[in-house]
Amino acid sequence: MLTITICDDSTMARKQLQRSLPADWDAIIHYAEDGEQGLKRVRAGQAEVLFLDLNMPVMDGYQTLAAIQQEQLDCFVIVVSGDIQPQAQQRVQQLGAMAFIKKPMAAAELRQLLRRFGLYQAAAGQLQSATEDTALSARDTYQEVANVAMGRAGDLLARVFKRFINLPVPTVNIIAPSELHMALTAIDTRATVSAVSQGFAGSGVNGEALVIFNDTAIADLTELLGYQSTLSPAQTQLEAVMDTASIISSACLQGLSEQLHVQFSPSQPVLLARDSHISDLLSRHQERWQRVLAIEIGYSMADSQVSFDLLLLFPQVALPALDRLLTHLLESSS
Template identity: 65%
Template sequence: MSLKVTICDDSGMARKQLLRTLPQDWDAKVYQAADGEQALTCVQQGQAEVLFLDLNMPVMDGYQTLHAIQQQQLECLVIVVSGDIQPEAYQRVTRLGAMAFVKKPMSGDELRELLQQFGLYQPASGHLQLVDERQSQPENALDVYREVSNVAMGQAGDHLARVLDTFIDLPVPNVNFIAPSELHMALQTIDNTERVSAISQGFAGSGILGEALTLFSDTSIDDVCRLLGHQLTGSVRQQRIEALMDIASIITSACLNGLGQQLHVEFTASQPILLGEQKAVRELLAESEQRWQNLLAVEIGYSLKEHQIDFDLLLLFPADAVKVLDQQLAHWLAGQED
């Protein structure tokens, strides 16, 4: 009898990637879920003897799903496939009963070796059956951008977590094509009534020009300073600015590096500039509105819950850059098909 397998990821593009990676001669019947709640239903209905599970999802994330499976004592072998590669993420899912943890994107050879290691796959044992035909739909542009950003976000979060020796809670990236006047509306995690400070860094690579804005609420800045502690020097204001610059540089360079690795683009970022202090979000973003016309905005809200620190990274790509970015993504997608 065919093995029942469910792939759970909020990104249709990520599910399609993993489907392409599964051995075509695997005697398995594959179902799909777009969030943890759907995945849990699949497990309860006997459609997930093996569950490939993402971590960062809306409705119910991977951690909550693993906890529910454990609490309900459901029979299921869980393989976490995530862009969040922090050491603590691995430790958390292991404690919650995950059988294995692999990072996105996963190669076919890596997957076959893993499945054989756990006795789940024998070559030429049958053929793959796809129960849900959603994978045949064309990729949505925003979904592709969101998944690429998700992998880059995970790499950046891992780098910052290691530097600060703490765990970073990662969101689902918010990706939209918007007008500059809508920038403040694109921010999901910062309350527009808060006073914030921002660091700006321009970046370029292979004809792709953009700007990275890192925004900190005033309450988070003091907590960042306490976290960095002895590393900061000078007056209180100088320490606040140094802390902002350090965090912004780390997260921006790591995220751009993650994007560049996937798109085969080497991004170079300029020196960070203090865009403004203790201003309303709308006021801070006014300068960027004047520089761009229409743009692609990628918002990533990072959270260090143990230290009560929240900040946003906003990557802005103007229309001309998006044309080049589309070409790079087309090459990347073609490589995924091979």
């Protein structure tokens, strides 16, 4: 019997992967919530096959792969990630991963992969679980869906800017408008920012994608885009801000649409602020945000000072419809 470990900080992702594995696989499943726990499973002989996420707290997937390689541990690693950038796939291969599967994974694709590597034979046994996994929370579900959507946007940004995009673990909070500034933990409150908003709606769910740029990095952003413009420097930088915000919002919404099977209709992007302090931005537009579900994703570019934050804001009235879509997503992955 094979020992396998599913290493992912998301309870939803662990459950989705568990449900996608062949029920007649002669294997026993262990679980890990971060790379450090995953590494302990490998060292204990509980991960002959390791399904490994990349973006995790404590120790991420890259660090885990590096440790496995450095310690020469016997482990067959399959990376399962929403970060689908070409450089991410190249990096994990260089660190010894045997395969890369993008989230959300398809059961048929996973079964075919396991057969190809000689890890699975039909009707060879019964899949077992060695430990009871954590109960699934609404916060975790929101976070994992945002994680996959974030990866789609990161992939597009990487191709446009020809830079590796550092992706975080999304943060999820249900907050009042006065608490929005607490969600923007990555933004220097002393710096000025520019912000672009784009509304969207579909299947009873409405929301807003808010992209916030630190103004000190906008000149670098414009240079990376390589714009050859007859406009003034200020107008060219504004064009770069609007274009980048559109790339992020559109790709992230597309990632949400693919998972939830909803066609979101976006509104025209609107510039909410230019050269403003974050506190001024939030107080000036506070009336537009009631109590909201706020999902924050902080993007940054490797070898660059450029970074930006995406806030996906869902009003409380949209949450019942969003929860129904997420429930259907979980049921369809069973």
